[in-house]
Amino acid sequence: MLKVAIFGATSAIAQAVARRFAGEGARLFLVARDAARLEVVAADLRARGAASVETATADLAETGGHAALVEHARLALDGLDAALIAHGTLGDQKAGEADAGAMLRELGVNFLSPASLLTHLGNLMEAQRHGSLAVIGSVAGDRGRASNYVYGSAKGGLRVFTQGLRHRLGRAGVAVTLVQPGFVDTPMTAAIPKGGPLWATPDRVAADIHRAMKTGPAILYTPWFWRYVMLIIRLLPDFVFKRLKL
Template identity: 75%
Template sequence: MTRLAVFGATSAIAGAVARLYAAEGASLFLVARNAARLEALAADLRARGAAAVTTAVADLNDLDRHPELVERARAALDGLDAVLIAHGTLSDQAACEADAGLARAELTTNFLGPVSLLTALAPVMERQNRGSIAVIGSVAGDRGRGSNYVYGSAKGGLGVFVQGLRHRLGRSNVAVTLVKPGFVDTPMTAALPKGGPLWAKPERVAADIRRALDRGPAVLYTPWFWRWILLIIRLLPDAVFRRTRL
């Protein structure tokens, strides 16, 4: 029986991952800010077959609470087989350009928050000497673009941190995977125009994450074709890239 902790559980992708585990009879520990949405998700997961569902209401931007939440997850599940960190927001680039305070807040949510959680989580996983962690980043972290460089810089920094943590925890048989979704049709992207083959549903991304938590790759681009799209973008010479509107 798998024991899964999800931080940021009420996001569309995290909820879809949790539903996959519930159908397998897993035990779950869920952390999210909105109590009503969290309880609705917990009830749905129990109905789908979860062996047990424990919840904790917390604002994950309150970094000082992270050690407590990680310990509660470990104690509630009597160990952690898998962890999903899905804490983040899609930054408003224009608003961040006009307000340094907002830019700092977005960096806290998308970089410092996951880093703080992972720092609290790492020694727990080391002591177990086993387990798997998936951290949701973004393809936006692969190259700085004028349209979203505040968000992209947070995700890029997170990628380097996760890479180093994977190197550290590899000695303890703990796999750490950076998940890089492309365009996903979720409430977070509600303001963006949608349609076309590049957009994916949360369930598609969740299925990829579920497999990655079993297999433990270093990086997961989801859907798969984003790996090759971003390879092209990264290889564009700067003189060419500056003239694009990506």
């Protein structure tokens, strides 16, 4: 049975991914900040068929605790086959423009924290010579836009980081996947008007992530059409792009 760790386990997408692994009888290790919500999620996964569910409460923005968390996961599961890093924030772009402190906090949660976890998890999997790592980025990281370049720059940093990590760990049989969702209807996007064909449910995105954690693609655009949407956006000449309100 698979041994899977999920960081940011109470997010809507992470819960949907965890339910798929639970239905297969996986052993799970869940990390989140809210202990009460985490226990509700854990109880649900046990009821859905998970062989075991262990939990740890932590603020993942505090990178100093990451080494201990990863070791806790290894000991609790007696090894680790796969890990998903799913925590993050969608901060206020205007606040990030006006206040360097707010900007740095956004970068810390969305880039530095996942990069730290990827390093610890990558070292563990490299030593055991197998494993699958997945981290949730965003299509916002493909090209900087006025409306969300603080958030987007953190996700863009993850893109380069995971490219290099995949190149390094591939020699040890470890897969690294950057997940690039488009618009997903979750509590994090509650303030954004919704509707139309570009929006996806957490469960649709989770189905793609669950499959990718077993097959190990370098980049997963989810839903699939975002690969082509973002290709067009990346290829737009700058003199055209800067006239668009994006």
